[in-house]
Amino acid sequence: MGRNAEIIAVGTELLLGQIANTNAKWISEQLALHGINVYYHGVVGDNLTRVKDMFDNAGERSDVVIITGGLGPTDDDLTREAFQLLSGLNMEEHKLSMDNIEAFFAKHKSTMTPNNRKQARVFEGAHIITNKVGMAPGMILHYNDTTWVFLPGVPREMKPMVVEEVLPFLSREQYQNTIIKSYVLRFIGIGESKLEHELKELIDQQNNPTIAPLAQNDGVVIRLTAKAATEGDVIQLLEQTKAQVLAKVGDYYFGMNDETLESSLLKRLLEKNHQITSAESLTGGKFIEKIISSPGASRVCKGSVVCYDQSVKRNVLNIPDELLINHGTVSEECALAMSKNVAELLNSSIGISFTGIAGPDPVEGKPVGTVYISIYMKDGKHFVEKYEFMGNRDGIRHRAVIKGFEILLNLLK
Template sequence: MKAVIVSIGDEVLNGDVADTNAAWLAERLVELGVEVAYHTCVGDVEEHIEQSLRYAAKRVNLIVASGGLGPTHDDLTRHAVAAVADAPLELHEESLAAIEERFRRLGRPMPTQNRIQAMIPAGAAVLPNTEGTAPGFVVQIGGAHAAFLPGVPREMRAMFDISLAPFVLALPIERRAVRAERLQTFGLPESVVNERLGALMQRGANPLVGLRVSGGVVSVKLLASGQTGEAADHLLASVVGEARRRLGEAVFGSGADTLELAVARLLERHNATLAVAESCTGGLIGHLLTNVAGISRFLLEDLVTYSNAAKSELLGVPPELIAAAGAVSEEVARAMADGVRRRARADLGLSTTGVAGPTGGSEAKPVGLVFIGLATAEGTRVERVQLVGSRELIKDRAAKCALNLLRLHLSKAGDWGR
C-alpha cells in the first residue's frame, strides 16, 4: 500500500506554521505498514486542492490530508473534496449535534458559522473529533481511499489513532508487518553515532536505521519489516541489541524518554536525594527535572546562585576563592556542589558555572566554557565542557551535560540505597 500526505493551508504553505503534521503522519503510516510515496503542501485555493487530490489519486491507494476543515471562509477542503469525489455536501446530523454539545459544555451557544463543519460529502465515512469541533471523513477518489483530518495537531493525532488507524488496518490490501524502536543518546555527536553504527546504517537495510538530532539528543530510529509480526520483532530485537552495544553508555533511554526522565528513574532506583546549585544555567536543570512527575521525592532544592554574593551566602563558597580562581572555575564549581549538598543534606550535589555569552568571555575563559560539579559521599568531581552557540543554546546544553554527568554516575553506582 502506498500513501500520499497532503497538508492544506496558507499558513503551512507560506512557512508561518511548521508542518509537523506531515512528519507525524508519515511516521505513524510507516508503522502501520504503509509506504509513504511523497508529501505535498497546498494553500487555501479550492482549485489547487482539487488538482493535488486528483494527481495523488492516480498514483497511490491512500491519501491522508490535514487542514482546511474549520468554519471560516478560507477553509475550503470539504468543498474541493465534494467536487473531486462528485459527492455533494450534506448536513451530518450527528456531527452537528456533537458540535452543539461541545459548545454547550463550554457554556456558550454554537456560532452559526460552525454549522458548515457538519457538512460532509455524501456517502463519506465520518471520523468523530474527540478534541475539537471539526469531524473528519473518508471518501473514495478514483481508486484511492482519501481521509481528511483537522489541521490542529492535537485533534488530528487523536482522530488518526482512534478512527483512521483502525480503518487503514482493516483495508483488504497486502502489507508487511512493521516494528519500530527509537534509542535516545546523549554525549556523542551525530557523526560519531553514525560511525559507531557503521554498516547498520546501510541504505536499504532491514531494519532501516536513521538518525535525528534535536536539543543535543541524537535519536536512533530502527524500523524493521517482515512477512509476520514475529519475523519483524526478531529482526528488530537483534539490531537494537547490536546498536545498544555499539553506542554503549551514550544510550539513556528508548521511545519518548528524555534525559531528565532517565535521571529521575535512576534517583528512584538508588533512593537518592539531589540538591542543585545553578549559575549560568539559571534554573534550567530544576525546570527540566520538575517536568517529571514525582521528582519531589528526590529533588530537595534547586538554587540559582547567579551572583558571587549568593554563592558565598547560600553555598558557603569563600569570597577569597572566587577572587582568586574566578566565578567560572573548577574550584568554584567544586565548592558550589559541595555547598549545596551540605546545605540540603542530600546524597548528591550538582552545580554549574560558566560563560553563557554573548559577552563576558576572555581568551582564558571563552564564551561557552562551563564547569559542572558533582558532589557525592565518595568525593567531588568537576567536568569542564566547551560549548558553542547562542546564549539560550549554551544554557540548554550545559543543563543537559550536567544531567548526563549525573546519569552516568548513577548508572555506574552500586545499589547503595539510603
C-alpha cells in the same frame, strides 16, 4: 510492501506564519510508528486553483494523501470544492453530521447560519469519520489508486480521528494480518551524524526492522520498526536489531521508548541510593527543574541553590573570597567548590554545579559559551570539566544542562 504518504495542510494562516503546522509533525510521527513512509509535506493557501493543483500533484506521486483544514463553513474553506474539481465526484449532505451540527448550536443556545450546512457535505461512497468534539466530519475514500483522507485542521478534532479511525484503516489496508511495532532507542553524548556513521553497515542492510536515526533536543533517537505475523515474532526481530545497535553504540544508550533523561537518571540514583543537589549559576535552576519534572524526584532530590550573583556564592555556598579573587567565578576551582559545598550544605551524596557565560558579553576575560561543570561525590569521586558551547544564550544554558545529565548517567553506569 510499504505505502508512501503525503500530508497537505490547507490554510493561508499557515503561510502567513500566524500558526505553526504542528499537525504535519504529529501525523508523521503516528504514520512512522505504523510503518508508513511520509515523503512529502505541503502547505497551500485558501485558493481553489492552487489547492486543486496541490492535490493533483499529490495524487500522482503518493499512495496515501492526508489533508488537514479547509473543511469549515466559510467561503475560504475550499478543500471539498478543490477535490471535487479534481475528481468530479458528487457530494451529498451527511445526515448524522448535520444532526450533530444542529445539536451543537442547540446546546450552546445559538442560531445556526445556513453556511454551516456546508460542513456536513461529504463525497458519495466515502468512509465518514465522526467528529466527536467539533462539527465537520472527516472522510476516507479511494480515487485513482490513491487513498485520500480529509481531516479538520483543529488539532483536538483531528487527533482522535487519526488514532481511532485513520491509522486502523490504513494499517488494515496496508498490512493484512500483520503486526507492526516500534522501539525508540535513546542516546546521549553522540551526534546524529556520528551515530549514523557508526551504524552505517546496519542501516545499509536494513529491511525489517527499519532503522531511522533522528536528532532531538535531549539527544539522538533511533526508531526501529518491525513487521511480522505475530507479536512474538515482531518483538524477536526488534530485540535482535536492538542488540546489534547497542553492540556498536551501547556506551551512549540511556533508555527506550518513553524513558527520558530525567527518568533514567532518577532510576539510577534510586538504584545506587544516592541523593543529589545542585548549585547553579548560568543555568539558573534549569537542571534541578528538569529532575523535579520526573515523578518520584523527591526521593533523590534534596534541593538546589541558584547562585547567580557572586554574593550568593560567597554568603550561601561559602565560596572563599580568596578563591573568587584569584580564580574568578567562571573557573574550575569555583565550580568544584560549588559542587562540594552544595552537597555538604544540603546533606546529599552528590553535588553538581554549573558556572559559565551564556552571553551576551564575555566575563572575566573568557568568551561566551565557556562553561564549567563539576560533580562532587561523597564517596570520593570528583569531576570538573571545561566546555565551549556554541549557540545563543538559551541554547548554551540548555546544552550545559544536557551535558550535566550525560556526565551523571555515565558516572552512575
